[in-house]
Amino acid sequence: MLARDEALKVLAAHYTDGITVGVYQSIFDWMQIRPHPLNYLCTGAMGQAASHGLGIAIGAPNEKVVVLDGDGSLLMNLGCLFTIGHAAPENLVHFVIHNRTYEVNGDFPILGSKVLLFEEIARIAGYRHTFVFSEIVEFKLMIKHILELAGPVFVNLHVEPGESYRQDYVAIHSSESRAIFRSALHARLFGHQPENEPSKTSPDYSANEFHQ
Protein backbone atom coordinates (compact mmCIF):
# COMPACT_ATOMS: atom_id res chain seq x y z
CA MET A 1 0.00 0.00 0.00
CA LEU A 2 1.30 3.42 -1.01
CA ALA A 3 -0.51 6.49 0.34
CA ARG A 4 0.12 9.50 -1.90
CA ASP A 5 1.22 11.80 0.91
CA GLU A 6 3.54 9.15 2.34
CA ALA A 7 5.10 8.64 -1.10
CA LEU A 8 5.53 12.41 -1.51
CA LYS A 9 7.12 12.63 1.94
CA VAL A 10 9.65 9.98 0.89
CA LEU A 11 10.41 11.96 -2.27
CA ALA A 12 10.66 15.23 -0.31
CA ALA A 13 13.18 13.69 2.10
CA HIS A 14 15.53 12.98 -0.83
CA TYR A 15 14.60 15.87 -3.11
CA THR A 16 14.83 18.84 -0.81
CA ASP A 17 15.80 21.71 -3.05
CA GLY A 18 15.07 20.98 -6.70
CA ILE A 19 12.61 22.15 -9.37
CA THR A 20 9.21 20.45 -9.31
CA VAL A 21 6.39 20.79 -11.83
CA GLY A 22 3.14 19.35 -10.56
CA VAL A 23 -0.60 19.16 -11.08
CA TYR A 24 -3.83 18.91 -9.13
CA GLN A 25 -4.06 16.90 -5.90
CA SER A 26 -0.40 15.94 -6.06
CA ILE A 27 0.75 19.55 -6.19
CA PHE A 28 -1.73 20.50 -3.44
CA ASP A 29 -0.16 17.81 -1.23
CA TRP A 30 3.38 18.66 -2.37
CA MET A 31 3.01 22.40 -1.66
CA GLN A 32 2.30 21.51 1.96
CA ILE A 33 4.77 18.62 2.27
CA ARG A 34 7.61 20.47 0.55
CA PRO A 35 6.85 24.20 0.34
CA HIS A 36 9.52 25.71 -1.94
CA PRO A 37 9.83 28.61 -4.40
CA LEU A 38 10.95 26.15 -7.10
CA ASN A 39 7.56 24.40 -7.08
CA TYR A 40 5.87 25.22 -10.40
CA LEU A 41 2.12 24.88 -10.07
CA CYS A 42 1.11 23.84 -13.55
CA THR A 43 -2.59 23.79 -14.26
CA GLY A 44 -5.24 25.52 -16.30
CA ALA A 45 -4.83 22.98 -19.07
CA MET A 46 -4.63 19.28 -18.27
CA GLY A 47 -1.92 17.20 -19.88
CA GLN A 48 0.74 19.92 -19.90
CA ALA A 49 2.92 19.20 -16.87
CA ALA A 50 5.49 16.92 -18.48
CA SER A 51 5.86 19.28 -21.44
CA HIS A 52 6.51 22.21 -19.08
CA GLY A 53 9.02 19.97 -17.32
CA LEU A 54 10.68 19.13 -20.64
CA GLY A 55 11.06 22.82 -21.55
CA ILE A 56 12.59 23.60 -18.17
CA ALA A 57 14.82 20.51 -18.25
CA ILE A 58 16.21 21.54 -21.65
CA GLY A 59 16.54 25.18 -20.57
CA ALA A 60 18.26 24.29 -17.30
CA PRO A 61 20.33 21.20 -18.14
CA ASN A 62 22.33 21.31 -14.91
CA GLU A 63 19.24 21.20 -12.68
CA LYS A 64 17.14 18.15 -11.87
CA VAL A 65 13.47 18.58 -12.85
CA VAL A 66 10.83 16.40 -11.18
CA VAL A 67 7.35 16.23 -12.71
CA LEU A 68 4.39 15.14 -10.58
CA ASP A 69 1.78 14.23 -13.18
CA GLY A 70 -1.79 13.03 -12.70
CA ASP A 71 -2.97 9.85 -14.40
CA GLY A 72 -5.97 11.67 -15.89
CA SER A 73 -3.71 14.47 -17.04
CA LEU A 74 -1.09 12.21 -18.61
CA LEU A 75 -3.73 10.08 -20.31
CA MET A 76 -4.83 13.25 -22.14
CA ASN A 77 -1.43 13.72 -23.71
CA LEU A 78 0.30 10.35 -23.99
CA GLY A 79 2.22 11.59 -27.01
CA CYS A 80 4.32 13.72 -24.66
CA LEU A 81 6.02 10.49 -23.53
CA PHE A 82 7.38 10.02 -27.05
CA THR A 83 8.40 13.66 -27.30
CA ILE A 84 10.33 13.32 -24.04
CA GLY A 85 11.78 9.94 -25.03
CA HIS A 86 13.09 11.53 -28.21
CA ALA A 87 14.38 14.72 -26.59
CA ALA A 88 15.95 12.52 -23.89
CA PRO A 89 16.73 15.08 -21.15
CA GLU A 90 19.03 13.40 -18.63
CA ASN A 91 17.79 15.64 -15.83
CA LEU A 92 14.06 14.83 -16.02
CA VAL A 93 12.26 12.48 -13.61
CA HIS A 94 8.60 12.02 -14.52
CA PHE A 95 6.32 10.65 -11.81
CA VAL A 96 2.71 9.78 -12.51
CA ILE A 97 0.56 9.73 -9.41
CA HIS A 98 -1.72 6.91 -10.46
CA ASN A 99 -4.82 7.16 -8.28
CA ARG A 100 -7.27 5.88 -10.91
CA THR A 101 -9.61 8.88 -10.53
CA TYR A 102 -10.00 12.52 -11.52
CA GLU A 103 -9.66 13.22 -7.83
CA VAL A 104 -10.02 17.00 -7.76
CA ASN A 105 -12.97 16.90 -10.13
CA GLY A 106 -15.27 14.77 -8.05
CA ASP A 107 -13.22 11.56 -7.78
CA PHE A 108 -14.77 10.21 -10.96
CA PRO A 109 -13.05 7.02 -12.21
CA ILE A 110 -10.60 7.25 -15.12
CA LEU A 111 -11.30 4.93 -18.06
CA GLY A 112 -8.74 2.19 -18.41
CA SER A 113 -6.69 3.41 -15.50
CA LYS A 114 -6.79 0.06 -13.74
CA VAL A 115 -5.13 -1.70 -16.67
CA LEU A 116 -3.03 1.12 -18.07
CA LEU A 117 0.72 0.40 -17.98
CA PHE A 118 2.08 3.94 -18.23
CA GLU A 119 5.58 2.66 -17.51
CA GLU A 120 5.44 0.33 -20.53
CA ILE A 121 4.48 3.17 -22.85
CA ALA A 122 7.26 5.31 -21.35
CA ARG A 123 9.77 2.49 -21.90
CA ILE A 124 8.73 2.00 -25.52
CA ALA A 125 8.81 5.79 -25.98
CA GLY A 126 12.48 5.93 -25.06
CA TYR A 127 12.71 6.77 -21.33
CA ARG A 128 16.02 5.34 -20.12
CA HIS A 129 14.65 3.91 -16.88
CA THR A 130 11.12 3.08 -15.81
CA PHE A 131 9.73 1.97 -12.46
CA VAL A 132 6.41 1.04 -10.95
CA PHE A 133 5.62 0.95 -7.24
CA SER A 134 2.61 0.08 -5.13
CA GLU A 135 4.36 -0.46 -1.79
CA ILE A 136 5.97 2.27 0.30
CA VAL A 137 8.78 -0.01 1.51
CA GLU A 138 10.02 -0.68 -2.02
CA PHE A 139 9.69 2.97 -3.04
CA LYS A 140 11.71 4.03 0.00
CA LEU A 141 14.46 1.58 -0.92
CA MET A 142 14.74 2.84 -4.50
CA ILE A 143 14.16 6.60 -4.36
CA LYS A 144 17.77 7.64 -3.79
CA HIS A 145 18.90 5.51 -6.74
CA ILE A 146 16.07 6.85 -8.94
CA LEU A 147 17.12 10.44 -8.31
CA GLU A 148 20.75 9.62 -9.15
CA LEU A 149 20.01 8.01 -12.53
CA ALA A 150 20.54 9.76 -15.84
CA GLY A 151 17.10 10.25 -17.35
CA PRO A 152 14.64 10.55 -18.66
CA VAL A 153 13.28 8.42 -15.81
CA PHE A 154 9.62 7.44 -15.46
CA VAL A 155 8.05 6.35 -12.17
CA ASN A 156 4.48 5.08 -11.95
CA LEU A 157 3.22 5.33 -8.36
CA HIS A 158 0.03 3.35 -7.74
CA VAL A 159 -1.33 5.33 -4.80
CA GLU A 160 -4.21 5.55 -2.39
CA PRO A 161 -5.31 9.04 -1.35
CA GLY A 162 -3.77 9.22 2.15
CA GLU A 163 -4.39 12.24 4.36
CA SER A 164 -6.40 15.02 2.74
CA TYR A 165 -4.57 18.24 2.02
CA ARG A 166 -6.10 21.66 1.40
CA GLN A 167 -6.84 22.40 -2.27
CA ASP A 168 -5.27 25.83 -2.61
CA TYR A 169 -6.59 26.86 -6.04
CA VAL A 170 -5.83 30.52 -5.37
CA ALA A 171 -2.13 29.70 -5.09
CA ILE A 172 -1.98 27.53 -8.18
CA HIS A 173 -3.72 30.08 -10.37
CA SER A 174 -1.97 33.15 -9.00
CA SER A 175 0.51 35.16 -11.01
CA GLU A 176 2.44 35.66 -7.74
CA SER A 177 3.27 31.98 -7.49
CA ARG A 178 4.65 32.01 -11.04
CA ALA A 179 6.62 35.18 -10.29
CA ILE A 180 8.09 33.52 -7.18
CA PHE A 181 9.06 30.48 -9.26
CA ARG A 182 10.62 32.64 -11.97
CA SER A 183 12.63 34.66 -9.42
CA ALA A 184 13.87 31.55 -7.65
CA LEU A 185 14.77 29.88 -10.94
CA HIS A 186 16.66 32.93 -12.21
CA ALA A 187 18.49 33.26 -8.91
CA ARG A 188 19.45 29.57 -9.18
CA LEU A 189 20.44 29.69 -12.87
CA PHE A 190 21.84 33.17 -13.31
CA GLY A 191 22.43 34.52 -9.81
CA HIS A 192 20.08 37.47 -10.36
CA GLN A 193 16.43 38.42 -10.66
CA PRO A 194 14.52 38.18 -13.97
CA GLU A 195 14.59 41.18 -16.28
CA ASN A 196 11.14 40.84 -17.86
CA GLU A 197 8.40 39.79 -15.50
CA PRO A 198 4.89 39.74 -16.91
CA SER A 199 3.29 41.42 -13.95
CA LYS A 200 5.82 44.26 -14.01
CA THR A 201 6.39 44.97 -17.66
CA SER A 202 3.47 43.67 -19.69
CA PRO A 203 0.74 45.93 -20.83
CA ASP A 204 -2.66 44.62 -19.77
CA TYR A 205 -3.28 42.01 -22.46
CA SER A 206 -6.91 43.01 -22.72
CA ALA A 207 -5.71 46.34 -24.08
CA ASN A 208 -3.59 44.91 -26.91
CA GLU A 209 -4.29 46.01 -30.44
CA PHE A 210 -5.20 43.57 -33.15
CA HIS A 211 -2.51 43.72 -35.85
CA GLN A 212 -2.32 42.25 -39.31
Added chain:
Amino acid sequence: MTANTLATVKGSSIISALNHASVQTVVALPDIVTCAGLLWPLSKDPNIRLIPVCKEDEGISICAGLSYCNQRSVLLIQHTGFLDSLNAIRAIAVEYQLPIVMLVGLQGMEPDGRDPSESDHLGIRIIQPICEAMRLTTYLIINDASAQMLSSEIEKAYEFSQPVVFLITQHLSAD
Protein backbone atom coordinates in the same frame (compact mmCIF):
# COMPACT_ATOMS: atom_id res chain seq x y z
CA MET B 1 -3.18 42.01 -54.67
CA THR B 2 -3.85 39.43 -57.40
CA ALA B 3 -2.43 35.98 -58.02
CA ASN B 4 -0.01 37.55 -60.49
CA THR B 5 1.50 39.94 -58.00
CA LEU B 6 1.55 37.66 -54.95
CA ALA B 7 5.14 37.63 -53.71
CA THR B 8 6.84 34.47 -52.58
CA VAL B 9 8.18 34.15 -49.07
CA LYS B 10 11.53 32.44 -48.65
CA GLY B 11 12.03 30.04 -45.79
CA SER B 12 15.56 31.43 -45.51
CA SER B 13 14.14 34.90 -44.73
CA ILE B 14 12.29 33.44 -41.79
CA ILE B 15 15.35 31.50 -40.63
CA SER B 16 17.52 34.61 -40.73
CA ALA B 17 14.85 36.52 -38.77
CA LEU B 18 14.83 33.75 -36.16
CA ASN B 19 18.63 33.85 -35.93
CA HIS B 20 18.50 37.61 -35.65
CA ALA B 21 16.06 37.35 -32.74
CA SER B 22 18.38 34.84 -30.99
CA VAL B 23 15.83 32.03 -31.25
CA GLN B 24 17.68 28.87 -30.24
CA THR B 25 14.86 26.33 -30.36
CA VAL B 26 12.06 25.50 -32.77
CA VAL B 27 9.29 23.22 -31.53
CA ALA B 28 7.36 21.81 -34.46
CA LEU B 29 4.69 19.58 -35.84
CA PRO B 30 4.75 19.37 -39.64
CA ASP B 31 2.55 21.69 -41.65
CA ILE B 32 2.41 21.40 -45.43
CA VAL B 33 2.67 25.19 -45.87
CA THR B 34 6.01 25.42 -44.09
CA CYS B 35 7.46 21.89 -44.18
CA ALA B 36 9.62 22.02 -47.33
CA GLY B 37 10.63 25.67 -47.08
CA LEU B 38 11.21 25.95 -43.35
CA LEU B 39 10.95 22.79 -41.26
CA TRP B 40 13.32 20.67 -43.37
CA PRO B 41 15.95 23.42 -43.61
CA LEU B 42 15.61 24.08 -39.87
CA SER B 43 16.12 20.39 -39.17
CA LYS B 44 19.55 20.69 -40.83
CA ASP B 45 20.50 24.02 -39.27
CA PRO B 46 23.25 23.55 -36.68
CA ASN B 47 22.27 26.79 -34.93
CA ILE B 48 18.76 25.58 -34.14
CA ARG B 49 17.66 22.90 -31.69
CA LEU B 50 14.55 21.26 -33.20
CA ILE B 51 12.09 19.60 -30.84
CA PRO B 52 9.48 17.56 -32.71
CA VAL B 53 6.23 17.08 -30.78
CA CYS B 54 3.33 14.63 -31.13
CA LYS B 55 0.64 17.27 -30.49
CA GLU B 56 0.85 21.03 -30.77
CA ASP B 57 -0.24 21.90 -27.22
CA GLU B 58 2.87 20.14 -25.91
CA GLY B 59 4.79 22.81 -27.78
CA ILE B 60 3.01 25.65 -25.97
CA SER B 61 4.24 24.18 -22.68
CA ILE B 62 7.75 23.39 -23.90
CA CYS B 63 8.16 26.99 -25.11
CA ALA B 64 6.76 28.17 -21.75
CA GLY B 65 9.29 26.07 -19.83
CA LEU B 66 12.14 27.35 -21.98
CA SER B 67 11.03 30.94 -21.49
CA TYR B 68 11.32 30.54 -17.70
CA CYS B 69 15.00 29.68 -18.34
CA ASN B 70 15.52 32.76 -20.58
CA GLN B 71 15.70 30.65 -23.74
CA ARG B 72 13.96 31.85 -26.86
CA SER B 73 11.89 29.46 -28.96
CA VAL B 74 9.14 29.43 -31.57
CA LEU B 75 6.37 26.95 -32.21
CA LEU B 76 5.89 26.01 -35.87
CA ILE B 77 2.45 24.51 -36.54
CA GLN B 78 -0.55 24.45 -38.87
CA HIS B 79 -3.79 26.34 -38.18
CA THR B 80 -5.44 23.00 -37.38
CA GLY B 81 -2.93 22.49 -34.57
CA PHE B 82 -3.47 26.06 -33.39
CA LEU B 83 -7.20 25.35 -33.15
CA ASP B 84 -6.49 22.08 -31.34
CA SER B 85 -4.34 23.90 -28.77
CA LEU B 86 -6.66 26.75 -27.85
CA ASN B 87 -7.07 25.85 -24.18
CA ALA B 88 -3.33 25.61 -23.64
CA ILE B 89 -2.85 28.90 -25.51
CA ARG B 90 -5.59 30.51 -23.44
CA ALA B 91 -4.13 29.38 -20.11
CA ILE B 92 -0.39 29.33 -20.65
CA ALA B 93 0.26 31.96 -23.31
CA VAL B 94 -2.51 34.49 -22.68
CA GLU B 95 -3.47 34.25 -19.01
CA TYR B 96 0.02 33.41 -17.74
CA GLN B 97 1.41 36.13 -20.06
CA LEU B 98 4.29 34.15 -21.47
CA PRO B 99 6.25 34.91 -24.65
CA ILE B 100 4.91 32.04 -26.74
CA VAL B 101 5.76 32.77 -30.39
CA MET B 102 3.62 30.86 -32.88
CA LEU B 103 4.31 30.50 -36.60
CA VAL B 104 1.08 29.17 -38.03
CA GLY B 105 0.70 27.92 -41.61
CA LEU B 106 -2.75 28.45 -43.11
CA GLN B 107 -3.18 25.21 -45.01
CA GLY B 108 -5.61 25.62 -47.91
CA MET B 109 -5.47 29.42 -48.01
CA GLU B 110 -6.39 30.66 -51.47
CA PRO B 111 -3.29 31.96 -53.33
CA ASP B 112 -4.98 35.12 -54.59
CA GLY B 113 -3.87 37.63 -51.99
CA ARG B 114 -7.18 37.89 -50.17
CA ASP B 115 -7.27 38.28 -46.40
CA PRO B 116 -7.58 35.01 -44.43
CA SER B 117 -10.82 36.31 -42.92
CA GLU B 118 -12.25 36.07 -46.45
CA SER B 119 -11.11 32.53 -47.13
CA ASP B 120 -13.65 30.04 -48.41
CA HIS B 121 -12.41 27.65 -45.71
CA LEU B 122 -14.09 27.91 -42.34
CA GLY B 123 -10.96 26.73 -40.51
CA ILE B 124 -8.95 29.62 -41.94
CA ARG B 125 -11.71 32.24 -41.80
CA ILE B 126 -12.09 31.87 -38.04
CA ILE B 127 -8.41 32.18 -37.10
CA GLN B 128 -8.12 35.98 -36.90
CA PRO B 129 -11.45 36.42 -35.07
CA ILE B 130 -10.32 33.80 -32.54
CA CYS B 131 -6.97 35.58 -32.11
CA GLU B 132 -8.81 38.85 -31.67
CA ALA B 133 -11.16 37.36 -29.06
CA MET B 134 -8.15 36.00 -27.19
CA ARG B 135 -6.32 39.34 -27.46
CA LEU B 136 -3.46 37.63 -29.28
CA THR B 137 -1.25 39.99 -31.24
CA THR B 138 -1.34 38.67 -34.80
CA TYR B 139 0.64 39.40 -37.96
CA LEU B 140 0.41 38.13 -41.51
CA ILE B 141 3.57 36.91 -43.23
CA ILE B 142 2.81 37.68 -46.87
CA ASN B 143 6.21 38.61 -48.30
CA ASP B 144 9.90 38.73 -47.39
CA ALA B 145 9.54 42.19 -45.86
CA SER B 146 6.90 40.94 -43.44
CA ALA B 147 9.11 37.91 -42.72
CA GLN B 148 11.90 40.26 -41.72
CA MET B 149 9.78 42.09 -39.16
CA LEU B 150 9.48 38.76 -37.36
CA SER B 151 12.67 39.41 -35.44
CA SER B 152 11.58 42.75 -33.97
CA GLU B 153 8.18 41.32 -33.02
CA ILE B 154 9.84 38.34 -31.35
CA GLU B 155 12.04 40.78 -29.44
CA LYS B 156 8.89 42.58 -28.30
CA ALA B 157 7.17 39.37 -27.27
CA TYR B 158 10.10 38.58 -24.96
CA GLU B 159 10.52 42.14 -23.76
CA PHE B 160 6.87 42.37 -22.68
CA SER B 161 6.44 38.67 -21.93
CA GLN B 162 3.42 38.20 -24.15
CA PRO B 163 2.42 35.79 -26.93
CA VAL B 164 2.41 36.59 -30.63
CA VAL B 165 1.00 34.75 -33.65
CA PHE B 166 2.39 34.96 -37.19
CA LEU B 167 0.07 33.63 -39.87
CA ILE B 168 1.85 32.25 -42.94
CA THR B 169 -0.52 32.48 -45.84
CA GLN B 170 1.29 30.65 -48.63
CA HIS B 171 3.74 27.82 -49.21
CA LEU B 172 7.27 28.96 -48.41
CA SER B 173 9.97 28.55 -50.98
CA ALA B 174 13.00 26.52 -49.96
CA ASP B 175 15.67 29.21 -50.32
